[in-house]
Amino acid sequence: MSTPSVTITVDGAPIEVNPERMLLPELLDKGFSIPHFCYQESLGSDGNCRMCMVEIAGKKRPQIACDTPIVTGMEIRTRGESIEKVRRDILELELINHPVDCPICDQAGECSLQDYYMEYGLYQGKVDKKEKHPFDKHIDLGANVMHDQERCVLCQRCVRFCRDVTHTDELCVAGRGDRSYITTVPGEKLHNNYAMNIVDLCPVGALTSKDFRFQQRVWFLATSPSVCHGCAKGCAIDIDHAKSKYHDDTIYRFRPRKNPEINGEFICDAGRLSYKETQTNLLKTCHIRKETLPEAEALDRWRAILTEDEYPIVVLADANLYTEELAALQAFARTLHARLYAPLEAYHDPAFGDDWLKSPQRAANSEGVKRLGIATEMPTINDNTLVINVNHPDGHRTANRIDLLTHQPDEDTGRVPARLTLPIAPWVQSSGHLINEDGIKQYCEQVLRRNDPIPTLIERLKQVTDEEYDKHFDNRETAS
Amino acid sequence: MSFTWTRAHRAELDALKTRYTSPKALVLPALWKVQEQEGFLPLEGIEAVAELTGYSKAEVYGVATFYTMFRLQPQGRYTLQVCKTLSCALNGQGTILDHLKERLGIEVGETTPDGRFTLTQVECLGSCGTAPVMQVNDTLHEHLTPESVDTLLNTLMDKGGSL
Numbered sequence: 001m002s003t004p005s006v007t008i009t010v011d012g013a014p015i016e017v018n019p020e021r022m023l024l025p026e027l028l029d030k031g032f033s034i035p036h037f038c039y040q041e042s043l044g045s046d047g048n049c050r051m052c053m054v055e056i057a058g059k060k061r062p063q064i065a066c067d068t069p070i071v072t073g074m075e076i077r078t079r080g081e082s083i084e085k086v087r088r089d090i091l092e093l094e095l096i097n098h099p100v101d102c103p104i105c106d107q108a109g110e111c112s113l114q115d116y117y118m119e120y121g122l123y124q125g126k127v128d129k130k131e132k133h134p135f136d137k138h139i140d141l142g143a144n145v146m147h148d149q150e151r152c153v154l155c156q157r158c159v160r161f162c163r164d165v166t167h168t169d170e171l172c173v174a175g176r177g178d179r180s181y182i183t184t185v186p187g188e189k190l191h192n193n194y195a196m197n198i199v200d201l202c203p204v205g206a207l208t209s210k211d212f213r214f215q216q217r218v219w220f221l222a223t224s225p226s227v228c229h230g231c232a233k234g235c236a237i238d239i240d241h242a243k244s245k246y247h248d249d250t251i252y253r254f255r256p257r258k259n260p261e262i263n264g265e266f267i268c269d270a271g272r273l274s275y276k277e278t279q280t281n282l283l284k285t286c287h288i289r290k291e292t293l294p295e296a297e298a299l300d301r302w303r304a305i306l307t308e309d310e311y312p313i314v315v316l317a318d319a320n321l322y323t324e325e326l327a328a329l330q331a332f333a334r335t336l337h338a339r340l341y342a343p344l345e346a347y348h349d350p351a352f353g354d355d356w357l358k359s360p361q362r363a364a365n366s367e368g369v370k371r372l373g374i375a376t377e378m379p380t381i382n383d384n385t386l387v388i389n390v391n392h393p394d395g396h397r398t399a400n401r402i403d404l405l406t407h408q409p410d411e412d413t414g415r416v417p418a419r420l421t422l423p424i425a426p427w428v429q430s431s432g433h434l435i436n437e438d439g440i441k442q443y444c445e446q447v448l449r450r451n452d453p454i455p456t457l458i459e460r461l462k463q464v465t466d467e468e469y470d471k472h473f474d475n476r477e478t479a480s
Numbered sequence: 481m482s483f484t485w486t487r488a489h490r491a492e493l494d495a496l497k498t499r500y501t502s503p504k505a506l507v508l509p510a511l512w513k514v515q516e517q518e519g520f521l522p523l524e525g526i527e528a529v530a531e532l533t534g535y536s537k538a539e540v541y542g543v544a545t546f547y548t549m550f551r552l553q554p555q556g557r558y559t560l561q562v563c564k565t566l567s568c569a570l571n572g573q574g575t576i577l578d579h580l581k582e583r584l585g586i587e588v589g590e591t592t593p594d595g596r597f598t599l600t601q602v603e604c605l606g607s608c609g610t611a612p613v614m615q616v617n618d619t620l621h622e623h624l625t626p627e628s629v630d631t632l633l634n635t636l637m638d639k640g641g642s643l
Binding site for chain 1: 526539
């Protein structure tokens with residue numbers, strides 16, 4: 001069925017629009033810029049902020065576009081002196097009690113209020129700063145969300161998210177008139193696993209993330225599209241990172257990236273905070289048992305062990321690896337006449353799963369593993385088997401082992417030290433595809449370009465499969 | 481602290497329930513009953529209203545804070561509500577208020593340490609012809625003078641011991 005369409009006139013030019021939607025979403029989709037606070041794509045219209053006024057021919061007063069149905073032939077004006085005056089007046093009301101603290105506000109640079117003021121406001125304020133009604137400035141709402149009541153424009157996106165999306169209803173508007181404020185019931189906190197999405201939804205600096213606030217100015221951040229590796233759901237994310245003076249390329253936050261097929265425009269809090277794991281406790285040096293050794297010596301060792309010939313070889317692959325890396329491991333295993341496994345049982349975490357965006361399967365590319373035909377059970381490993389453990393969480397049981405790890409091994413778990421341990425790059429320093437549990441394939445860009453890069457898995461494999469070593473393995477094939 | 485409806489209130493609310501298509505319509509009457517029972521709206525009472533109406537606790541809290549006549553803090557035994565609107569203001573409401581503040585030793589919005597009196601100011605009590613007026617709990621007192629206020633306070637103190 002095709003979308004119905006009617007013709008309306010906007011700013012003097014005819015356009016085709018879908019009459020089943022309200023005016024504002026259609027105009028925004030068609031590229032018109034209309035200021036708005038309370039309307040939000042996932043939450044719909046609320047009609048409380050009055051910011052999205054447009055002029056409609058035949059109507060005495062400007063109307064809010066978010067709650068105006070489309071009628072064939074209607075004539076809309078989104079620009080012009082009179083509509084801009086209306087917007088300026090509404091902004092003036094919004095800003096009566098708003099503090100002038102943009103220089104210390106984390107929202108600065110991505111704040112609708114600030115943008116609209118620059119576009120439509122720019123009036124001489126009539127309210128003396130001393131007359132502004134002060135509200136509380138740092139209220140810990142729980143779940144890493146900090147609330148600054150002074151900065152709030154009462155669009156209620158956060159209230160509606162907790163009511164309509166998570167159905168947890170923690171927030172309300174208390175009081176009335178210019179003394180209204182957003183709050184939880186006294187003594188209670190936000191208690192849902194998606195609460196930090198209200199920080200993204202907030203069009204101003206009233207809700208900020210405890211984790212991100214005061215860490216970095218948003219205009220210094222570069223954004224790389226990627227995919228969350230927290231579970232098999234594969235929520236689309238944007239990764240904000242910066243290489244600031246005297247610092248190496250560092251990730252500051254994950255934000256949901258719109259993908260209607262998977263996560264809409266939200267992610268869970270656990271996924272959002274998992275950026276920390278991509279840059280803390282990384283393994284950077286090579287080890288023999290527990291002794292560190294220089295990279296060059298470790299490489300000789302890496303080649304030597306593989307050419308020793310005497311072992312049956314098992315490769316254990318992390319199911320978080322990109323499809324390209326898994327395919328490279330498959331080729332590597334073939335060259336070595338090794339068997340490749342990616343045991344999935346270790347990633348099963350029923351306590352993590354829910355019925356929305358959190359999957360109990362914590363491996364980001366479990367579907368990629370299955371599609372490549374890689375065995376997913378844990379093989380029986382004998383003492384004389386050489387295990388090449390590529391970052392698998394359960395791969396450290398036997399001593400005759402080479403570890404390729406992204407993170408420093410946790411010594412407390414009774415782990416047997418490996419014959420040789422080599423660092424490989426974590427996923428944010430590499431690139432490739434992931435296939436989520438619903439079979440949707442997505443690409444992850446390489447996010448970080450560090451001054452001290454760690455070899456990616458594919459680079460590591462190349463170190464031992466260059467021509468000379470290929471020849472060695474070819475000979476072995478002929479011999480066997 | 482816990483909250484339970486009195487049997488009479490429960491019965492009244494059940495009867496009211498049959499009048500409306502949704503129990504959500506009961507949010508204001510139910511909040512009134514809580515305030516009548518407890519003298520203010522404790523969080524436990526707000527929770528009971530949420531349970532009764534099907535609203536979330538946060539929504540009921542929003543309603544309770546919206547209306548100025550709902551009180552979220554415990555009040556004194558006698559709540560003195562001095563009218564501050566035009567007729568009373570012109571007829572000496574200021575003198576009455578100052579006198580009350582001095583006698584009770586508290587500011588507007590405060591309660592005496594013995595928990596007897598809470599002093600508040602309210603908008604028009606609808607008795608401009610007899611200004612200045614003050615409502616004490618549910619009783620209206622008219623044509624106030626500092627002397628009549630003293631007499632009234634003395635009567636109230638006699639009822640409940642000394643100030």
